Amino acid sequence: MLLTTFFVKDSLVKSNVSEAQSNLLNYNSIIANQVAPFISNIDNEYTFKYVDDIIKQNSLEYGARTLVLTTGNQVIVDSYDLLRATSIDNRETDAASTGNDISNIYVYGDEYLLYAAVPIIDRDDIVGVIFTSMEANYIFDDINAFMDKLFIIFSMAILVSIFISMLFADIISKPIERLTVSVKTITQGKYDTKVEIHGNDEIGELGKAFNIMTTKLYQVEERRKKFVSNVSHELRTPMTSMKIVSDTLLSAPNWDEGIYREFMVDINSEIDRLNKIIDSLLYLVRVEKDELELDLSMTYVNYLLEWVIKTLNPIALKKDIQLTLTANNKIQIQLDQEKMQQCLLNIIGNSVKYTPDEGKVWVELEENRDHIIIKVNDTGIGIPEKDLPFIFDRFYRVDEARARKTGGTGLGLSIAQQIIQLHQGTISVTSELGVGTQVAITLPKK
Template sequence: MLVTIFFVKDSLVKSNVSEAQNSLLTFNTIVANQVAPFITNIDNEYTFKYVDELIKQNSLEYGSRTLILNNSNEVLVDSYNVLKGTHLNNVEIENAVNGLKTSNIYIFQKDYLLYAAVPIVDRDNIVGTIFMSIDANNIFDKINKFMDKLFIIFSMAIPVSIFISIWFADIISKPIEKLTVSVKTITLGKYDTKVEIQGSDEIGELGKAFNLMTTKLYQVEERRKKFVSNVSHELRTPMTSMKIVSDTLLSSPNWDEAIYREFMLDINTEIDRLNKIIDSLLYLVRVEKDELELNYSITYVNYLLEWVIKTLNPIAHKKQIKLTLTVNNKIQIHLDQEKMQQCLLNIIGNAVKYTPEEGSVTVELEETYDWIIIKVTDTGIGIPEKDLPFIFDRFYRVDEARARKTGGTGLGLAIAQQIIQLHQGTISVKSELGNGTEVSITLPKK
């Protein structure tokens, strides 16, 4: 506000003084034009008297003091009848003698005076100078009165501004303080922390973003806990089985060889199951660290699907499930054949695994201009709608009891999704409880 007052005053002084100077120079020029024809004959009594009256009348009307000087800077006429016959020397008169119009403002003992001088020109010759001075105090008096009013207004505005600033600071700082407290709470592991959102301004948007972040963190933390729990359970199950079998073997030194072989076979099976879990976990870790590289090669997708169907047919026949492949034409694209085999074995294998006896599993291969589409449709038990968003999560199982019965690590779909994404493709699932499931895999041709 103080800076504003300074610049406003400076601007007003410059504009008002400039206006007064221009006005005085204009009036001075008018008077100079009026007296110009008479200056060369100023020594004549009647001429002098006429010019003197003209000067005094104009000076009275404009409120100025007017002097007429010859080219030697001698005062010929003074509207105050004081300086006649004296010589004057100042910047304005010197400039006028040289043909220039000049006006300046001066201060004498706190009084402001405005000087202006213009040349008197008669028939293209400079025959003298007309010099005017006026009191300029009224200019600054007006400015000072205006500035006093402005200062009063600003003085009243300052406490209002302070009050509004404190009020707004309180409005802004309180949500930030709450947000800070919530952030500190999250650092303690309480990921379900939320902040109260008020308004739709930037702070409100920040609160929404914070709540969204905490929701995601809470979900991630819950999944992490569940993941650790499931991993622990999956690893403990084969370890527990092996422990029971080994304790049983150690409990008696006289087991028959056949029993030893049966128990060792059980231990070997559990070791294979354990290795499968560990391999799957390591595979996912490598994918997440971007350490997994695809070994692309031209692959006939038809033959790849036929190989997978052939591999799974024994399991399908055992459950009397009709496993069919529908292909319209031969399609070849660049794939990592080994990894895509693993992916398809997981997906089609799940369809066979969760389809009841005498059901059917159909695999279709289609193509568009840029994509190939593999659809796996079964008449199985289906997936509840609430579980669909989570089926690609690690160790997620729709029905834990059923999953234990059918076996598996709970990592198959997670690995399948990672492989498809590495191939820059997508996988989606449609399912209805009791009415089967359809899995669609879309892969780019290029």
């Protein structure tokens, strides 16, 4: 503020002094023009009286002291009648006697004086000098009064700025403090924490983004807990079965060989199931860690689907299910053949698995300009609408009892979705309970 005040005051002083000097020079020029024709005859009593009246009248009106001098700096007329017939030698009169207009300001103690001098020219000859002096304190008095007001305004502006800054600092800091507390709470594992921040400014947007993040963290944490719980349950089930069978075998010294073999078959089946779960889990982990790379090759999708249907057809025949493929054109795109086989085996296999005896499962292969679409339709039991959003979740089963009976791990659809997403594709499911289900796979051609 002090620096600004200094520059403002300096600028005002220069401007006002320059204006006062210009005005005083104009005043001198006007008087010079009035008295120029009479200077050559100034010794005449009447001429002198006329010039003297002009000088005194103008001096009185302007509030200045005016002198008329010869080119030799001899005072002819003095509006104060004090310096007549004396000599004055200063910068201003010297400059004016050589034909220059000049004005300067001087300081004498606490007084400011403004001097100005112009030549008196009559028929292109310099015949004298008009020299004027006047008190210039008014210039600085006006500036000082203005600066006092400006200082008051600046001081008030600073006080208002401080008040507004403190107010806004409080408005801004409070939400940030709440946000900081919420962050610390989240670090303690409380992922359902929310921060209450209102408004549409940057802080409000930050609060909304934070709440979205905590919601997702909470969802991830819930899925993690559920996943750990499901994995523990899924791994414990075959282990429990094997424990029961082995305890039963150990409970008696002698068992019939047929019973012994039957128990060993059960144990072997549970071991296979356990290996299947572990392999599926490891596969998912590799996918999520981006360690799984696609081995792409140009593949006829028709032949791939025919191979999958041929593989599953024996299972379908056991249930007297019609398993068919409809494909009007041969379609060739870049695929990881092995992974896509696994994906289609899971999806079409599920349709066969959950379709009652004498039902139908039919696969349709279609294409448009940019994509191919594989539709797997069945006349199976269908999926309740409330379960559709969760069928791709790990270990999710619509019917636990039926899943145990069919021997699923609850990971097949999750793996299939990951494979399709690796191919930059999408998978969607529509179903009607008691009518059937359609799974639609969309894959890009390029």
